Structure formats: C-alpha cells, structure tokens
Amino acid sequence: MNNLKVKFKPYILLAPALFIILGIFMTGIIIGFAQSLGYFPVIGLRELTLKYYKEILTDKEFLTSLKFSLYISLVSSVIAVITGVALAYLMLHNKHKKGVEQVLYKLPIVVPHIVAALLMYNILSQSGLLPRLLYNLGVINSQQEFPALIFDKRGIGVIAAYLWKEIPFIAMVVYTVLANINDRLTQVALNLGASKGQIFWHVLLPLAMPSIISSFIIIFAFSFGAYEVPYLLGPTSPKALAVQAYVEYSHPDLANRPYAMAVNSILTIISFILIWIYEKSFRILGGNSEEIR
Amino acid sequence: MRKTRSLINNLILYSAVFLLLFPIVILILWSFTKSWPWPFLLPKELSLRGFQSIIRSGNNMGNVVLCSICLSMTVTILTLALSIPAAKALGLYNFKGKRAVKMLILAPLIVPTVSVSMGIHLAFMKIGLANTFLGVVLVHLLPCLPYGVRILTDVFEITGDKMEIQAKVLGARPLQVFLHITLPMIMPGILSAGSLIFIVSFSQYFLTFLIGGGRVITLPMVMFPYIQSGDRIMASSYSLVFLAASLLLLIVLEKTVKSYYKTENHFYI
Numbered sequence: 206m207n208n209l210k211v212k213f214k215p216y217i218l219l220a221p222a223l224f225i226i227l228g229i230f231m232t233g234i235i236i237g238f239a240q241s242l243g244y245f246p247v248i249g250l251r252e253l254t255l256k257y258y259k260e261i262l263t264d265k266e267f268l269t270s271l272k273f274s275l276y277i278s279l280v281s282s283v284i285a286v287i288t289g290v291a292l293a294y295l296m297l298h299n300k301h302k303k304g305v306e307q308v309l310y311k312l313p314i315v316v317p318h319i320v321a322a323l324l325m326y327n328i329l330s331q332s333g334l335l336p337r338l339l340y341n342l343g344v345i346n347s348q349q350e351f352p353a354l355i356f357d358k359r360g361i362g363v364i365a366a367y368l369w370k371e372i373p374f375i376a377m378v379v380y381t382v383l384a385n386i387n388d389r390l391t392q393v394a395l396n397l398g399a400s401k402g403q404i405f406w407h408v409l410l411p412l413a414m415p416s417i418i419s420s421f422i423i424i425f426a427f428s429f430g431a432y433e434v435p436y437l438l439g440p441t442s443p444k445a446l447a448v449q450a451y452v453e454y455s456h457p458d459l460a461n462r463p464y465a466m467a468v469n470s471i472l473t474i475i476s477f478i479l480i481w482i483y484e485k486s487f488r489i490l491g492g493n494s495e496e497i498r
Numbered sequence: 499m500r501k502t503r504s505l506i507n508n509l510i511l512y513s514a515v516f517l518l519l520f521p522i523v524i525l526i527l528w529s530f531t532k533s534w535p536w537p538f539l540l541p542k543e544l545s546l547r548g549f550q551s552i553i554r555s556g557n558n559m560g561n562v563v564l565c566s567i568c569l570s571m572t573v574t575i576l577t578l579a580l581s582i583p584a585a586k587a588l589g590l591y592n593f594k595g596k597r598a599v600k601m602l603i604l605a606p607l608i609v610p611t612v613s614v615s616m617g618i619h620l621a622f623m624k625i626g627l628a629n630t631f632l633g634v635v636l637v638h639l640l641p642c643l644p645y646g647v648r649i650l651t652d653v654f655e656i657t658g659d660k661m662e663i664q665a666k667v668l669g670a671r672p673l674q675v676f677l678h679i680t681l682p683m684i685m686p687g688i689l690s691a692g693s694l695i696f697i698v699s700f701s702q703y704f705l706t707f708l709i710g711g712g713r714v715i716t717l718p719m720v721m722f723p724y725i726q727s728g729d730r731i732m733a734s735s736y737s738l739v740f741l742a743a744s745l746l747l748l749i750v751l752e753k754t755v756k757s758y759y760k761t762e763n764h765f766y767i
Contacts, residue, residue, distance in 0.1 A: 215587035219599060222584035222647065225639050230606055230614055237617030247620070288514075295511045298504065308515055312522070314694065315744045317701030319718055320737045323725045324521035327528060327734070332536055334524055340537040348536060373518060423607060430610020432704045437725055447612045454616050469613035476609040483608070484601060 234473055241466035248459045257467040267468065269443040277360050277445065278429040281367035286421050288368075289375025290413075294405060296380050306380075309373040318370065322437040325366040329354040355438055362438035363445075371424045378420045382413045418486040426479050430472050446472055528734035548735030563743060566716040569631065569706075570699040573638040577695045578688060580639070581646030586680075588647065589654025607644040614640065615708050622709060629711035637709045638702055642695045649694070653687030686755050693751045697744055717743070 239245075243254040261267045296305060316324075328334050336351035345351055355362040386409060394404045428434075435445035444452065446468060453465035528534070532545035552559050587593075588600060606614070615637055619628060627633035661683065665675045681688075703718040710719070717740050724733035 212593075215591040215593045215596075218583035218587035222580040222603060222643060223599070225580060225636070225643065226602055226606070229618055229636060230609075230640055232621065233614035233616075233618035234609070235617075236621060237613060240617075292511065292514055295507050298507055299511055305511060305515055308518065311745075311748065312518060314697055315741060315748065316522075317703075317718065317740070319701075319703055319722060319725055320525075320740065323730075323733050323737055324525060326725070326728065327524050327730060328521055330728075334539070337537045337539055341539060369518070369521065372514075426608040426610075430612055432612045447610060450613065450616065465616060469610075469616055472610050472613045480601060480605060480608050484597075 237466045237469050237473070240463050241470040243463055245459075245462060248462075250460075250463070257463045258471075261464060261467045261471075266443070267449065270446050270449045271471070273360065273443040274429055274435075274446040277363055277367070277435065278425050281364045281371065281428055282421055282425040284364075285368055285371035285375050285424060286417060289372045290379050290410075290417060292372065292376040293379035293383055294409070296376065297383050306377075309377050309380075313370050313373040316370070318366070318431065318433045319437065321366045321370050322362075322434050324369065325362050325438060326355055329362055329365060331355075356440050358440050358443070360435070360439060363435050366434050366438055367424075367428050371428075374424065375417075375420055378416055379413055382416045383409055386412050415487055419483055422479050422483045422486075426476055430476065525734045525737060528730045529738045531731055531734075534730075548731045549739075551732065552735055552739065559739075562715055562717055562720055563739070565714070566700060566718075567743070569634060569638070569714070569716060570696050572635050573642055573699040574692050574696045576635065577639055577642040577646045577699075578692060580643060581650050581691065582684070582688070584647050585650030586654050589651045590659050603647045604644050606640040611637075611640050612704055615705050619708060628709060629713040631714055634706050634710045634714045637705045638699045641702065641705070642698050645694050645698060646691050649691040650684065650687055653684050657683050689751050689755045693748050696747060700740075700744055 241257055243250050243252055243257060292309075296309075299305065326333065330336075331348050331351050331353060333355075336345065336348060339345045339351065340348075354365070390408055390412075391404055394408050399407070430447055431445075432447040432451060436448050439445055439448065450465050450468040450472065453461055453468060456462075456465075527541055529548050530544050530546065531541040532543035532547055534541040584603065588596065588603075618637065622628040622633050622637075627636065661679050662675050665679045670678070700716075701718065702716075703722055706714060706716050706719055707722075710716075712719075717736070721733065721736040721740065724736060
C-alpha cells in the first residue's frame with residue numbers, strides 16, 4: 206500500500222500543472238489542428254481534408270512569409286548567440302563585472318518586446334537618432350538619404366529589436382555556465398601548455414555547448430512565432446507568420462478560419478521539430494558535462 | 499601586452515553595455531519632451547505633457563495600472579501554486595515518463611502561444627471564459643508555467659528532501675512539514691521565480707488582447723496603439739511608467755530576499 210502511494214506520488218504532484226498544460230495548451234493545439242484539417246462544426250464543416258494545407262503551401266504569399274520568418278529568426282538568433290557568447294567570455298575576465306552583470310540581468314527581462322520595438326523605432330527610423338547623428342556629422346544631407354530600416358523588407362528593425370533583447374539573455378546564460386565550470390580544468394589545460402584560445406575552444410566552449418544550443422533554440426523559436434515585434438516594426442509585405450496567421454484569423458468570414466489554423470499548425474509543427482532537436486542536443490552533448498562540472 | 503588586451507576587452511564590454519542602455523536614455527528623453535524636431539540631437543523643449551495627458555486621458559490610468567498588477571499577481575500566485583508540487587515531483591523523484599513530462603511543461607516556451615491562443619479562443623468563448631479576467635489569467639499561465647517549474651525544479655534538486663524526512667520522522671504532519679520546512683527552504687527560489695513570472699505576465703500583449711477581447715485592459719494594451727502609431731512622446735511616457743512599475747516590484751522583491759536570506763536574487767532561466 207505504502208509502496209503504491211510512493212509510486213503515484215509524483216504523478217499526483219504533477220497533476221494540477223499537467224491539467225493546465227493539457228487542458229489549455231494541448232487542447233488549443235488540437236482544436237487548431239482539427240480546424241486546419243477542415244473540421245469546424247460551428248460553420249458546418251465536418252469533412253477532413255488537406256485542401257487548406259495544399260492551398261497554403263502553394264500560395265506565394267504564405268511561402269514568402271515563411272521565408273521571412275525563418276530569415277528573421279535565423280539571422281537574429283545566430284548573431285545573438287555569437288555576440289552573447291563573446292560577451293560572456295569577456296565578462297569572465299572583467300574585474301568590475303558586478304555592475305555589468307546587474308544591467309545585463311535586469312534590463313532585457315524588465316523591458317518587454319513592445320517597448321524594445323519602440324526603442325529601435327526611436328533610434329533607427331528615418332527621424333530617429335541615428336540619422337540625426339549622421340546628418341550632424343555630415344555623412345548624410347537629408348532625412349531621405351538614410352535607408353529605411355523600419356518597416357523594410359529586410360526586417361532590419363525587427364532583427365535589431367530581437368538582438369537588443371536576446372544578446373544579454375544569451376550572455377547571462379552562458380556567463381553563468383562558464384563561471385560555474387571548475388577552475389581546475391582551465392588550470393590543468395594551462396599546465397599542459399594550452400593557450401587562452403585553445404582553452405576557450407577546447408575546454409570552455411564544449412562544456413557550455415548544451416546551454417548554448419538550448420538557449421539558441423529558445424530565442425529562435427520565440428522570434429519565429431512572435432507577433433508583436435514584426436507587427437510593430439515589420440513591413441506590410443511580407444508579413445511574419447504569426448502576423449499572417451492573425452490576419453487570416455480576424456477575417457470576418459469564418460470560412461477563412463481553417464487557413465489561419467493551417468498557418469498556426471505549420472508554426473506549431475516546426476516548433477515541435479525544434480523541441481525534438483533541443484531534447485537531442487541535451488542527450489548527445491549534455492550526457493557527461495554535469496559530472497565534469 | 500596584457501594590459502592593452504584587457505583594455506580592449508573592457509572597451510568592448512562597456513560599449514555593449516552602452517548600446518544596451520543608450521536607447522533607454524533616449525526613451526527617457528522622449529518621455530519628457532515637448533518638441534524635438536529633426537535634425538536636433540537633443541529635445542528643443544522639455545515638458546511633462548506626456549505624463550500629464552496620461553493622467554488626464556480617459557483611460558483612467560490608476561485603474562489600468564491596478565488591473566495590470568492585480569492580473570499579474572493572480573497569475574504569479576496561481577503559477578507558483580501549480581509549479582511548487584510539479585517542481586517537487588521533477589526535482590526529487592524518478593518516475594516513468596519524467597522526460598516526457600519535462601518536455602511537455604517546457605513546450606509552451608517553444609511552441610508559439612500566439613498559435614495556441616487562437617486555437618483555444620473559440621473553446622473559451624463557448625464556456626464563457628473569453629473576455630473575462632479569469633480567461634486571461636488562465637491563458638497567461640501558459641507562458642509562465644515553464645519558468646516557474648524550471649526554476650523551482652533546480653531549487654528542489656539542490657535542497658533535496660532530507661530535511662522533510664527528518665521532520666516526518668520526528669512526527670510532523672504533512673502541512674507542518676510544508677509550512678515550516680519546505681516553504682522556508684525554497685523561499686529564495688519562490689521569490690526569484692515569482693518576480694520572473696510576474697514580469698512575463700505583466701509584459702503580455704497578444705494573449706491579453708485576444709482572450710481579453712478589449713474587456714481586460716492592461717498597461718501593454720493601452721501602450722500598444724501609441725507605439726504602433728509612432729507617437730513617440732506618449733509611447734515613451736507609457737513605457738517609462740511600465741518600466742518604473744516593474745523595476746519597483748523587482749527591487750522590492752530582491753530587498754525582501756536579501757533581508758531574509760542575505761543571498762543574491764538570481765533569475766535562473
């Protein structure tokens with residue numbers, strides 16, 4: 206009896222949280238998926254079909270949206286990870302890091318994405334501070350000479366807003382890992398004649414790799430599925446996927462709903478693939494790093 | 499050689515911090531600006547117009563701030579109540595399906611909540627949760643739960659259950675064990691998880707907008723149109739109010755942690 210109680214205890218403890226996750230999160234995904242397959246009883250659609258996916262996957266507008274979203278997330282996440290890791294490494298050797306640490310910790314957490322969008326708008330738009338600075342330095346002669354970085358098709362403004370939020374995030378995560386790596390490992394490497402660069406590439410980086418990959422996936426997935434920043438700073442066309450999905454969703458004709466849900470389902474499927482990679486990267490890379498630390 | 503190198507390192511580091519802080523300074527300048535025409539580098543005239551019109555506007559600022567704090571507090575308390583037992587299970591026990599459960603709880607961090615909320619919207623309408631405070635609270639749990647469970651799981655892994663077992667052996671009832679042993683031990687974790695959860699909920703725009711349907715009005719809901727229309731003075735003033743409110747809360751929480759435990763508040767993410 207007691208044994209049975211022990212066996213079930215973790216499941217009982219998990220039940221409330223799982224109830225919310227399954228009841229809202231999974232239900233939301235399943236309802237959306239059902240509607241994307243054409244099961245939408247409210248307006249009398251009951252037959253399962255792949256026609257919405259077929260139409261969407263051959264639709265040029267959707268494909269450019271998909272490409273745009275992938276491009277934004279990939280560029281911003283790759284730059285954020287490289288810069289963030291470099292900053293974390295520099296912080297490791299900085300003596301007055303307390304202040305730096307505090308700023309890097311708090312600021313990006315407290316500032317929400319919509320405010321980050323405003324920050325970039327204040328700096329990068331054609332009436333923003335950067336073109337003013339360039340004008341006063343004589344680099345440009347008029348407002349119009351400054352390239353449109355906001356609402357532009359290359360999504361520079363969107364990427365800048367993500368970088369502002371994500372670089373400190375990566376720097377802090379990686380810094381925490383690097384600072385906790387046992388000093389003896391570095392000393393052993395130094396004793397054996399390794400240079401600083403070799404220590405970074407062959408000791409520190411491999412140990413921090415699982416955290417780097419997992420935080421890369423978190424920021425990639427976030428920017429891939431986010432609505433606010435591309436809505437505020439992105440071009441009218443192509444739209445980011447989440448923006449595109451909401452445009453379809455808010456269409457007054459309910460018969461349009463399945464298209465929105467097909468876009469959402471594709472977003473979700475790509476995210477599940479990312480979760481799978483996340484899990485795999487931990488299994489392969491994270492296997493023995495815990496012991497070494 | 500070594501000196502120049504560390505000089506360059508510091509230069510890079512501090513310019514990064516500068517790039518991070520500079521936009522905030524510009525935001526503060528804009529919120530106190532009356533007029534700042536092209537191509538001036540500093541505002542021509544300063545005023546409190548932005549803040550005055552926030553106070554005078556029909557939005558009833560006091561209520562909006564109060565509603566936002568009340569909403570995010572409710573979300574924080576509920577998330578913690580769900581996360582503590584779940585984190586205990588994940589941190590202290592080994593059981594079948596542990597990996598799957600862990601991934602399931604972390605999933606809302608990776609699967610876009612925008613998509614999920616569009617899926618659940620109709621169901622919420624049917625059962626009367628759409629356009630209500632409760633509905634918004636429930637949907638805010640999704641982005642918050644992963645943080646709560648993840649931070650507290652780490653905490654339980656570190657503290658272990660030896661102390662609880664001791665108390666039980668000495669004859670404490672489960673409630674006594676929880677109140678006098680478990681809770682004080684995980685308190686620093688609860689406070690840092692709590693501040694992060696609060697911020698995550700406080701910052702939500704889309705979820706509140708969709709599920710709240712314009713009935714539940716939070717600070718980001720009021721701010722958004724100004725940012726969208728590029729009204730720099732108003733948007734910056736609102737943003738400053740938002741940042742001040744969240745910073746104040748973080749500082750209060752951190753002070754509480756420090757005074758209780760003399761340890762540091764860490765956001766483990």
